Amino acid sequence: MLEIILWPIASLMVLFIAATLKWSSRMRERVGFSFVLFVLSMMAAMIASVGLYVNDPSITSIEFSAALNFTVMMLGIGAILYAFITTKGGVHEDAWDHAWMYKLSVIALVLVNEILMGWAFSMISGTDTVRTHSAALPQLMNILSASVNSYWFTFTMSAEMVISLFYFRKQMPSEIRIMVASQAVIMFLLPTALIPFNGSSFGVYAGSVAMLCLFIYIFDYLYKNRNLKVAVSNYIVLLLGVFVLMMASLFYWSAGGGMLPLAFSVVAEMILYFGAILNAGAFAKTKTVAWLRKPTWAFVLLSLIFAGEYFMAGLLDVQFYGVAFLSRVDIAAIGQNPFTAILALPFDFIQYVGLVTGSIWFYIMMGTEMGTLVVFQIGKVHQLETKIRLVLVVVAYSVYSVLVPFFLFPGPSLSAIPFLGWSMGVGTSGAFAPALLIAMAGTYVISGALSFLFGGRQMCSMFCTAALMYQGTFYDSMKKFGNSSRVAKKVRQNKMSTLYMVTASVVWSSIFLAVLLSYLTSLGVINVSLFGVDPIVFAYVFYFNFLWYVIFVSIPFVGTYGCVTTGICHWGMFNQFVGRLGFWRLKVKDPVACVNCKTKDCTTACPVGLTAMPGSFIARSEFRSYKCIGVGECASACPVDNIFFYDVRNWVREKLQARHPDVSRDILPGIGGKQN
Ligand code: SF4
Ligand code: SF4
Incomplete structure (x- = not known):
């Protein structure tokens, strides 16, 4: 009343x-x-x-x-x-x-x-x-x-934000108005304030959707605006920082913690909001910077977005599965012994990171965000084959990465299937036990066979989650960092760099050792675990749920597709090497065009940094490299549309043409790009 x-x-x-x-x-x-x-x-x-x-x-x-x-x-x-x-009198306009x-x-x-x-x-x-x-x-x-955390605060505050935004609208660029307005929406949906209406779950889901939309908007804005006003770049980073605080506080609250950290994060959001409103004029006045020349800024941006997504996914996981979700992971006791603590702390950190980054909500969220950017990219590429591949990337991610593991793993049916169907080979679905031998062998045989026939691209440019994450508009634009960073220049070479060889050796040795220990433990011959976790399961979590993301947010320093160029992915390496032995290669219709080519655009377009294409095209009319993952951006960049993809389909077609010159064109028309 x-x-x-x-x-x-x-x-x-x-x-x-x-x-x-x-x-x-x-x-x-x-x-x-x-x-x-x-x-x-x-x-x-x-x-x-x-x-x-x-x-x-x-x-x-x-x-x-x-x-x-x-x-x-x-x-x-x-x-x-x-x-x-x-x-002393007088009005100072700049006061x-x-x-x-x-x-x-x-x-x-x-x-x-x-x-x-x-x-x-x-x-x-x-x-x-x-x-x-x-x-x-x-x-x-x-x-x-x-x-x-009461609705008296959040509702009135969000209304005040909207009204003041209306008052100040003319002083702000339209993109900033949208970002600032998102602050009001997210404030309105604060889950803790919706508790009296039984609406906290709604707040969690709707707030996450709003946050995702904001991230996508920021990515698209940055993709379209390579030059930013300093005030805008500062505002974007601060905005993301504040949202990370909010998401971390909500995650803490959902896990049974108090609401005070959330209150502080909301106050921080308010300060940022009113700061932006009262300095609206500065967005247009400050000097301009090219953000693709600011690797540190881009690294902070990616790290903040990753942290925001991590906490958001954690919040959704807890909301969906309950607090019990957090106890799914084995944790090492820190204890009194400093030596144990030195090992236990990073172990627990990696386990908690892996718990969320390997969870279904993280994949759904990442998929929605990165998938949207890939859809934007589909609208921009010209080649039909690349368009189809990008559509398949989205479909493969949805089915292969989200739906299949959601329904299948871990499950009793695991030992009965010949193909794990997901992700990175060993360690994906648990310890290397005898029950998994057929499934594991099947996974390597089937994936290897596909790579032999179609190249490592079947994995790295299609089935792997990385294909979705690196192929969206925004992330594609960041391949420019590959030419500017010293580390990127070192790892992105045509041949194996020393770093690549060292990393690959360490990765493969550790995987072999972990598999051996896991297998012998599952047979009862030995009993080895890392704080109760099977060695190969931990190796998987470390490489794919932790280190992979470290490399991913380090794009401004290592370039895009760091997983390919640094050698941290044994699964990619396996497929790339088998692919190198098989049918896959790039070919050109006319090598002379490469001799006369002034721009050599194919060399700057490659996201893994391969530059040896023109020489190879001129000498052999084709290019093969174990590092070539068949993304096809060289083909899109070629000004004379000279490059086409060659795999088993072309080989079959050639054989058919040789035997039945009249019939084969009708059976396999136009596969794998144009040919002379
Ligand atoms: S190297 Fe590994 S992680 Fe990277 S794209 Fe290939 S399979 Fe995926
Ligand atoms: S493939 Fe195209 S871009 Fe590359 S060297 Fe040949 S003509 Fe030039």
Whole structure:
């Protein structure tokens, strides 16, 4: 009942604060600044008085409130008078740009107003009853947590964000308006505030969708805008940082933790929001930078997006499976012994990272995000074969990476199937036990056979999740880092670099050792485990659920397809080497065109950094490399459309043509690109 009265009051306050914000941005001298701060302070004092009285309806609280209001009023009037006397006259248009203290004070007072309103209205409406008779820090933190996580705070704040965004819309570029608006949407969907409506699950799912949309929007924006204003690039990084904090806090809360970290993250989001609003003009004024020349900035961006997705997926996992999800993983006890702790800490860290990055929600989320970027890419590429391959990448990811493991693994049917059908060979589905021998052997034989017939591209450019992750518009544009970074130049060579050989040796030896230990343990000959985890299972988690993502977010330093160029993926290597022995190669229709070619565009287009194509085309009309994963960007880049793909289909066609020149064209028309 009381809510019917409170909502109109809250709405009026929202309108008033938003209008004050707009008004505050028009001030250009100290008297005006002081007046705005006075109005906001008085408002805060009045709301605090209401809160204090509801918290403790006594004469003491009335007296304290009166004293508080009087003190604020006196200080405010004093500040205005002082500003009036000491101001030498004249309005400085640029005063606003340097008024950092003033802007921070405005933001702080708006927040104080909102927090006090959340606290007071929660108590009056009875939705939250955090009362205190002490001003000690823990009590104040309780009030902050209860207020910020109440819908009185989030609903009014998001309304205020939308209204103030409307007021400031003309000063902001349209892309920034969209990003800023997403902050209001995500605030509105805060799960903790929806608890009274039984809507926290809805908040988790809808908030995650909103966040995903924002990530996709940012990727697309960066893809289309290689040059950014400094203020825009700073805002994007800060925005992502704040959302990582929010997601981490929500994950913590969903796992049974408190709401205080979430309250702090929401306050951080608010500060960023109002900072952006009050500095709207700066988005157009600052100097421009080419973000593809800023590897550190790009690395921070990718790391933040990965961290946001990690916590978001963790939150969804806990929401879907319950808190029990977190105990699915074996953890080493840290204990008192420092030596054990040194091993246990990184072990636990990797296990927890792997728990989420190997979970179905992480794949769904990644697939949605990266898949959307691949769909954008499909619209941009010209070659039909590449279009079809990209469609298959999306389909393969959905079926192979999400649906199959979701229904099949781990399951009793595992020992009966001849092909694990997913992911990276050994370790994928558990210890290397005798029951898995047929399935494992089948996996290598079938995958190897496909690579022999169609090249390693069947894995690295199609079935592997990496194909989806590296092939979207935004990630494709980052292949430029491959030519600028020193490390990337070292690993992205036509031949095996020293680093590649060392890494590959370490990877293969460790996989062999882990398989052996796992197998002997499963037979009962020995009993080896890493803190209770089977060696090959841990090796899998380490290489594919942990290290792979480290390499992925390091694109600005190692280039795209780091898994191919550094040699960390034994599964890719296996398929690439078998593919090198088989039918797959690149061919050209006319080698003379390569002799006359001025641009050699094929060499700059390759995402794994291969550059030896022109020489090989000129000498042999074809190019073969174990590192060639058949993405086909060289073919798309060639200005004279000279390159075509050659695999078993072309071989069969040639054989048929040789035997039955008239019939074969009808049976296998146009397979594998154009040929002379
Ligand atoms: S190297 Fe491994 S991870 Fe990378 S694309 Fe190939 S199979 Fe996938
Ligand atoms: S394949 Fe195309 S881009 Fe590459 S050297 Fe030959 S003509 Fe030039």
